[in-house]
Amino acid sequence: MLLEQAIKKECNLKGVRFKFLIPLALLILVSGGFGMMFEIGAGYRFAPSDQTKHGINLDIGMFNDFNDIIELDITYHPQFLDSQSQESATPTIFWNFDMDAMIPLLGRRDGIEGYRFGIYSTFEFGSFYSDYTLDATPGSSQAQQTAWDRADYWFGAGVYGQYFLDPWLFEMSIGLPVINSYSNQDTLNKLLGSFEVKTRYFIKSEKHNFRDHLLVEFVVSTRKIGVSVVLLEPF
Numbered sequence: 087m088l089l090e091q092a093i094k095k096e097c098n099l100k101g102v103r104f105k106f107l108i109p110l111a112l113l114i115l116v117s118g119g120f121g122m123m124f125e126i127g128a129g130y131r132f133a134p135s136d137q138t139k140h141g142i143n144l145d146i147g148m149f150n151d152f153n154d155i156i157e158l159d160i161t162y163h164p165q166f167l168d169s170q171s172q173e174s175a176t177p178t179i180f181w182n183f184d185m186d187a188m189i190p191l192l193g194r195r196d197g198i199e200g201y202r203f204g205i206y207s208t209f210e211f212g213s214f215y216s217d218y219t220l221d222a223t224p225g226s227s228q229a230q231q232t233a234w235d236r237a238d239y240w241f242g243a244g245v246y247g248q249y250f251l252d253p254w255l256f257e258m259s260i261g262l263p264v265i266n267s268y269s270n271q272d273t274l275n276k277l278l279g280s281f282e283v284k285t286r287y288f289i290k291s292e293k294h295n296f297r298d299h300l301l302v303e304f305v306v307s308t309r310k311i312g313v314s315v316v317l318l319e320p321f
Contacts, residue, residue, distance in 0.1 A: 122150050122321055127303065129314025131161045139163060141180060145303075145314050151196045153248070159184040161212070161310070181237075182212030184310075188246050188259070198250050206246035206259045208280050210309070213237040240266040242280035255286040255301075275308075282307035286316070 125147040133139035141163035149155040163180030190204035213236060242261025249256050261280030271279070285304045299318040305311065 122148065123318050124148055124321055125157070125316055125318050127314045127316030129303070129312055131305075131310050131312035133309070134311055139180060143312060143314065145316055152194050153188070153190050153198070153202055155186070155188040157186045159186075180213055182210065184208065184210045184212075186259075190248075193248075198255070199252070200250060202248040204246060205243070206261055207243045208241070208259075208261045210240040211237060238267045240268070240279060242266075244280065253288040253290055255288070257284040257286075258282070259284075278308050280308070 125145065127145040129143055129145070131141060131143045141161055143159055143161040145157065145159055147155060147157035159182075161180075161182040161184075186206070186208045188204060188206050190202040192204065193200055193202040194204075213234060241264045243264055244259065244261035246257065246259035248258075259280070259282050260278070263276050263279055266276070266279065268276070268279070283306050287302045287304075289300045289302070297320050301316050301318070303314045303316050305314070
C-alpha cells in the first residue's frame with residue numbers, strides 16, 4: 087500500500103514537472119524564432135552649444151528583427167593637451183549617458199527594409215552638455231566634483247520615424263520632456279530638447295552577402311553632433 091502511494095506521488099510530481107516544462111519549452115522556441123542583433127561602435131561627439139566640449143563615444147545596443155531597439159551612447163571628454171603640453175581649460179570628468187528605446191507600431195515586420203513609425207523614449211544623464219562655469223582648477227578633484235554636482239538629467243517621450251533606402255537608413259525622433267533639470271530653458275528649447283536626426287550608411291560587399299553589417303552613422307540633434315563606425319552582429 088505504501089509502495090503504491092509512493093509510485094502515485096512520483097507520477098504526480100512527474101506530471102507537474104511535465105506541465106511546467108511544456109510552456110517553458112514553447113517560450114524558448116518562440117524566443118529562438120526571433121532573430122536578435124547586437125550593435126557596438128565608436129566615434130566622436132561635439133556639443134552644438136560649445137565646441138570645446140568634444141570627446142570620444144561608445145555606442146552599444148540591441149534590437150530584434152522587428153526593430154524594437156534599445157541603445158546606449160556613452161560619451162567621454164578626456165583631458166586633451168595643447169601644443170605647449172598644457173591641459174585644456176575644461177573639467178577632466180565630462181561624461182554623458184544617453185539611453186534610447188524605440189518600438190515600431192507601423193511597419194512592424196522582418197528585416198530592415200521599408201519604413202517604421204512608433205513610440206520613442208530617451209533618458210540622459212551627465213555633465214558633457216551641461217552649461218556652467220568651472221570655478222576650479224582644471225584637472226583638480228574639485229573640478230571633477232563640480233562636473234558631477236552640476237550634471238543634468240533629461241527624460242523625454244515621443245515618436246520616431248525611420249526609412250531604409252538601400253544603402254541608407256534615415257531616422258528622425260522627438261521626445262517631449264517628462265522630467266528634466268533644465269529649469270531655465272525656454273518653451274521652444276524644451277519642446278526641441280530631444281529632437282534628433284540620424285543617418286546610417288551601410289557598407290556592403292558586391293560579392294558577398296554578409297549576415298553582419300558595418301556602417302557609418304551621422305547624428306545631429308539639439309544636444310550632440312557626431313559620427314561613429316558601428317558593427318551590427320546577429321546572435
